[in-house]
Amino acid sequence: MVELRHSSSLGARASSSPMKRDEDASPLIHGSTHDDDHRHHFSRDRDRPFCSFLSDDPRVFSPLNSKISLILISVFVIVGLISAFSIFDRLNAPYLCKKDGIVLHCPHVKEAPSLWENPVSATTSWKPCAERRDDGISVYISTDIGNRSYLPPENETNGYIFIHAEGGLNQQRIAICNAVAVAKIMNATLILPVLKQDQIWKDQTKFEDIFDVDHFIDYLKNDVRIVRDIPEWFTDKSELFTSIRRTVKNIPKYAPAQFYIDNVLPRIKEKKIMALKPFVDRLGYDNVPPEVNRLRCRVNYHALKFLPEIEEMSDLLVSRMRNRTGISNPFMALHLRFEKGMVGLSFCDFVGTRDEKDRMAEYRKKEWPRRYKNGSHLWQLALQKRKEGRCPLEPEEVAVILRAMGYPKETQIYVASGQVYGGQNRIAPLKNMFPSLVTKEELATKEELDGFRKHVTSLAALDFLVCLKSDVFVMTHGGNFAKLIIGARRYMGHRHKSIKPDKGLMSKSFGDPYMGWATFVEDVVVTHQTRTGLPEETFPNYDLWENPLTPCTQQFSLQDKKDEQLMLVEISKEIEKTSSYKTHVRVSSQPERASFPPRGWNSYDSFCWIVSEEDFLQSAEIISHRLKPYGYEYAVIDYLWYRRDVPGASTDSRGFDVIDEWGRLIPDPVRWPSSKGGRGFTEIAKKVHGMGLKFGIHIMRGLSRQAYDANTPILDTTKGGAYEESGRRWRAKDIGIKERSCAWMPHGFMSVNTKLGAGRAFLRSLYEQYAEWGVDFVKHDCVFGDDLDVDEITFVSEVLQKLDRPMLYSLSPGTSASPTIAKDISGLVNMYRVTGDDWDTWGDVAAHFDVARDFAAANKIGAKGLLGRSWPDLDMLPLGWLTDPGSNRGPYRMCNLNLDEQKTQMTLWAMVRSPLMFGGDVRKLDETTYSLITNPFFPYVTGMKGSIHKTMAHSQRSRKCLNEVASRTQFLGLTSCNNPKVNGWLVEALDDLDQICWKENLRSHEPLCLYKRKPLLASDEQLIYNQGELHLLASDGMEFCLDASSRQKRTSKELKSSSFSPCRSDANQMWELNNNGSLISSYSGLCATVNSIDANVGSSGVRSWIATGRKGEIYVALFNLNSVKTVISAKTSDMAKVLPGRNFNGTSCHGREVWSGKDFGKIEDLISMEVEVHGCALFVLNCA
Structure with missing residues (x-):
């Protein structure tokens, strides 16, 4: 056994030279050893009497010499004793760790509470702001750049710059960021940088071998013009690599922005294209405008993405x-x-x-x-x-x-x-x-x-x-x-x-x-x-790459921080009120549920139905660490958690579900290993609760077709054993209403007859089982909208009131939902979907404005609900990394909405106080998405107790628009099968293929026809209830099919044909042609129709919403639904009309825009801002 001393114990580090500091001088101090062969090697004078060193002749007696000798001997003895104690102390110095061979043994240290993350209180003052663009940088430096916020054409830039990014990957990354910044400073076009081979790395990687070029160029299109290659007009491309005439070599390290304006820009204007090298650390930090530093962060943290x-x-x-x-x-x-x-x-x-x-x-x-x-x-x-x-x-x-x-x-x-x-x-x-x-x-x-x-x-x-x-x-x-x-x-x-x-x-x-x-x-x-x-304050000559604090992040004021913390505390208190994890015992009184619009994460947009235990728990862990501080408290498993993931299993397949002896669905034990032995979701719920979250599941209406076919007995939870009444034992076929199947999953589930005691006993056994598992949230599907089942909703609500486990009750989906339908339902639940599935298309986002307006006007937002409040739900947020709609395993991709459209979606959801259920894959949560869903202002908005109104805004196009032309055209859409207008499809022969054509309401148009790639059966009757892929009439190589995967009503108002998608999605393989001429999707339960409409090209309008906050502040959201940038204005006089009790006469407001961070200062009678295409502006007004 050897011991680990301090590195320089016994003076090893302090005295030995580099050549002498061998293993004996190591901090790994070995046990003491002695060389016996050399222990008695002394000098020749060793035998000489000690006194001979102190006198001339020891044989001559001298009293003086004797006294001197005694004094010296005493001194030596004292010094020796002191030295001995010192040596003893050093030999017995405390050891840090002991080492046995190659094993270090250090004493145990108690694990600190904040071992794995920094304290929340120390990290909430600063938020990223690099995506914010100012109006230009000409106000900071002397140049002729002018104010630009869009990509200039080639003839408006001053020339081209070309750089060699030297060194390893990380040094190259810094050089690329600096290159973009320098191009911005000089209003130059940047040629995609070349990654120069490093002497140590010896790697000839190209930019496109490591980074996503398309994303890089597209993301920065409003900052700098970037091209992939040297322009064709420059024929001698080797000059940029070898010629001194084409190279700027005298750029000092950490050069200021003005250096480039004064010394480099004139040469670029003269030569039109120049190489800058060397280019390592050739741009400073504190001697350039803040917007340039912010741009470098924008490149580093947002534009430079590695390949997928x-x-x-x-x-x-x-x-x-x-x-x-x-x-x-x-x-x-x-x-x-x-x-x-x-x-x-x-x-x-x-x-x-x-x-x-x-x-x-x-x-x-x-x-x-x-x-x-x-x-x-x-x-x-x-x-x-x-x-x-x-x-x-x-x-x-x-x-x-x-x-x-x-x-x-x-x-x-x-x-x-x-x-x-x-x-x-x-x-x-x-x-x-x-x-x-x-x-x-x-x-x-x-x-x-x-x-x-x-x-x-x-x-x-x-x-x-x-x-x-x-x-x-x-x-x-x-x-x-x-x-x-x-x-x-x-x-x-x-x-x-x-x-x-x-x-x-x-x-x-x-x-x-x-x-x-x-x-x-x-x-x-x-x-x-x-x-x-x-967070550390920056200082002169700071390193932007290690500490981007001041230029790239924004600090909230002390009051903002206090308000945010107060809001989060209030939300946390609401969470704690409903976090009682007790055993299954009925009680009569419970705290108010859903005091605020619920927040959480749902697995559907990330995994469809094939999510596994490992996927879910990993996601929950991330939610606990990254999203829970912002009020996201629910982790919800979406549908088909009971279905076996085997060949042949799909959304509407039969015979693949796992049920218990009472016909109740239980988790597939292969996908959910902890459920084995009848434990259900108990173990998963415990783990989720241990993370500080609440656990939710998706459930379908009534009874599964598999339980019906098996005719299982029904559990009587009050008496135990099978349910018996009127002298007989009741079974699944006694309570199932086969004729009332789920429209989009007809082979999956059906309604239960709640007028029967056996039907009520079955439903009661389901929800009591969920309570025993530890479920805190149920998402009840196929009972609302077109599939409305008031009886089942009412009885389930009664059961949930009697359980001690506070369970939030959510309804889904809400196809064709309206305030009229919700009138009798909202008081029975805590949240309910008012649209179909929302995916990442602009059409889906835009479709929510009118729906949200209708429910706000009907005072349904935050109305009385099940033991608390209820909230109209605009559906999950399809942001970040997503799966493909209607598909089980991809293709996976990033959200198709651009950043402005994503901000619009988040702002609308927050302003109308919709529940915020994030749908993206949190394991791949990028910082752009993270900053969106954790915006610190959203707790204020969704937590408001003031009123919410749609108000009037005025718009003015900021650029010349396309001429608005009225045209008549056809659009394929989806709508309720109860609509008599859907019965317009007929079958016609087409060589060896049959085609299905729309014949009704053509208005001089040619029939819109669909066909099958494989020959259909000959007669209409044989087509009934046969599923198949329906393709648009085109060549045999057509790869798009009629798609109803969105489960959302498509109307002519959307002005787009978005009902076609890749044929590999299983959703468009589920079509049935009925005798009455309707073409129904068994996935969505909707019917296909063709609308002939007049469309005004390029005009979609603007929308605005206004709401009052908890402390009297006013939130105003301006939305641009146009296809061009639009200046949107709102008058304070208009705000006063829709805000009861607010008088703006003689008052002034201080305004700030959330997304840009821009302070508008004092606002007298008008707020106005140019809003990006499909973008929004969110103002916070404090009025005196």
Whole structure:
């Protein structure tokens, strides 16, 4: 057994030279050993009498000499005793850790509460604002750029610039960001940067091999003109690589913006195209306009996206890290910088054998001969560097620091590193202290990584993304990689810890031979409390990449922060009121439910119906960490959690569900392993509750067809056993109403006869089972809108009132829902869908304005509901990473709405106080989406108790519009099958194919026909109830089918034909032609129709909403539904008309726009703003 002393104990670090500091001087202090062969080697004078050193002749007696001798002997004895005690103390100095072979043993440290994330209170003051664009930068610097907020044409830029992005991946990333900024400063066109081969990386990666070029160019189109290639008119392209005439070489490091205006821009205007090189760190930070720094953040955090395959592989690695133990756990990413080149270049001294030190000296002498010289000066240099904290931490030092911080042995650690100098022997102490330490090569198979090996930068990108998405990031030395990660995590909200060890102070602590473990732990903890990526004020010459605080994030005022915290506290109190996880006992009184519009996450938009236990729990863990602080409290499993995921199973297939002996649906044990043994969702609910969340499930109407076919008995929960009445045992076929099946899942579910005691007993047994499982939220489908079943809703509401488990009651979907239908329903539930499925198309977003207006006018928003309030629900938010509508397994993609349209959707949902149920895949939650759904103003809006009104706004087009032309055309749509106008389809023969054509209401149009790729049967009768794909009449190569996957009513008002989608979606393989001439989708329960309408091209109008807040503030939202930018204005006099009790005469308001962050100052009688296409403006007015 050996012991770990402090690094410089016994003076090892302080006195030995780099050549002498071998293993005996290591912080790994071995037990004391002696060389017996040399113990008695003394000098020749050893036998000489001691007194001979003190007198001329010992044989001559002298009283004076005797006194002097005694005094000197006394002094020597005293000094010797003091020295002996000192040596004893040093030999018995407290040890930090003991080492047995390669295993380090450090004392246990209690795990701190904030071990895995920074305190919420310290991270909520700053929010990202890099996406905000000012009106230009000409007000800051002297140039002729002018104010531009759109992409200028080629002839309006001053020329082209071309840059070589040198170095490794991260240095190249910084160069690209700087290139965009410089192009903006000079109003130049940027040619897509070339990634220059690095001498160390030796990688010839192109921009398009690592980054998404289309996204890069498109995202920055309103900032800078970017082209993929050198223009064709410039014939000698090699000049940009070799010619001095085409190269600007004299750009100083950290040059100010004015330098480019004065020195570079004239040459670009003269030559029209110039290369800038070298271009490493050629733009400053504090000597450029704030908008330029904000633009660099916009490039870094939003425009530069890795290729989808890199993103997907990184997500896979993150998922495997979180689930290595079989349950979801946080993990740490460690950037371990201890490669040979870095160790050599640092010129620091490290523990090692004499042979290792000799080889390192030769390596340094060869690689850096000017710095090495003869090596005699290096020891003092190494000592000074270590004191200043400029030496990388050794792996074993990292291990001791992490243990002192409180990270336990079981901590999952992902290591991002090159080949560690010293190999496995060097890293062994770290790995033995933290055995769950892995690299990407251990997480992924060789085959999975082979596709990334052809470019070293691709492998580096994987490390970058995994570190970025980790719960805790730890760096061991500086560099672009670490500072970009820390900067990005700060920009993401400061919640995730990014630990930057204080190497200078740690060196002193390691070198103090008298410091015990407890003191060392206290030093480590106290020192690093503020070194975890918390907000830090910037200062002159700050590094934008590591700390983007001031230019790229926005700080709320103290009052804003207090108001937000107050709102979140109020929401938390509401959450706590309804968070009673008790056993199943009936009580009569409960706290108010759904006091605010509920918030949460639903699995449908991410996984369709094939979500698994692993997927769901992993998502819930992320929601708990990232979304719960913003009021998102529900994690909901959407439909078909009981269906087996096997070949042949689909939305409306029969015989694939898992039911118990009483005909009740239970989770598929393959997809939900914890449900085995009859446990249902009990274990999952416990885990979700343990995360501080509430658990919800989707359920269908009444009775499953599978239980009906099996004719299962019915459970009587009051008496136990099978339900008996009138002397007989009742079964499923006695209570099921086969004729009232779910329209969009006719082979799946049917209504239950609630007039029968057996029917009521069956429904009661369902919801009591959900309560026993620990369910807090039920989403009841196929009972509202066209499938309205008032009897079932009423009885279920009665059952839920009698359960002690507070269960929020939600209805879905709401196709054709109206305030009239909701009149008798809203008081029985807590939220109810008022539209069909909302997906990521502008048509779907626009369709909600009129619906929301109608329900607001009917005073249904926040009306009395089940034991609380009820809220009209505009459906889940299809933002972020989504699955394909109507498909089970993709293709997956990012939200198709552009950023302005997404802001419009979020603002509308918030203004009308719709429940906010996020639908995107939280495992791939990008920062743009995250900033949208966690906007700090939304708790104010959705938590308002004031009134909500649609008001009048005035618009003026900001550019010349297309001429508005009235035209008559046909549009294919979907509507209720109860509409008699749907009976217009007939079958006609077409060679070897049959076609289905619309014959009614043609108004001189040609028939709109559909056909099947395979021959249909001959007669109409044989077509009935046969499902098949219906294609638009076109060539045989047509790959689009008639689609009804949205379950949403399509009307002519949408002015678009959006009912066609790729034929691989199962939703458009479910069509039936009825005898009455109706063409029905068995997926949506809607019928196809053709409308002939007059359409005014280019005119969609503007909308506005106004609402009062909790403290009297006024929220005004202006929406531009036009296809061009539009200036929208709202008069305060109009606001007064719709706000009862508010008088604006003689008052002035102070206005601020939320999305841009722009302060409009004092507003007298009008607010006005140019709004982007399909965009919105959200004003907050405080009026005196």
